[in-house]
Amino acid sequence: MGDRWQVTVDRGVCIGSGMCAAAAPDGFRLDTARQSHPVAPETDADERILAAAEGCPVEAITLTSAGSDEAVFPPEE
DSSP: OOOEEEEEEOTTTOOOOOHHHHHOTTTEEEOTTSOEEESSSEEEOOHHHHHHHHHOTTOOEEEEETTTOOEEESOOO
8 A cells, every 4th residue: 555645724714815726626626615625635655636735825734644744845954
């Protein structure tokens, strides 16, 4: 079994650009208030999910390893 990620979106930071939903349409949706949310709070590690997090203009998306809470994105300094 591959790596699993916890996906969270800080809705207080999200500006609703939709870039995450464009990069990973199976991973993110915008609600009626144009706020992003993950389709599933835990998902298989996926390059599209990572690209969505990296491409978020306000860094509202956090990815952590499921079970260990080790940072995937943004990386810990």
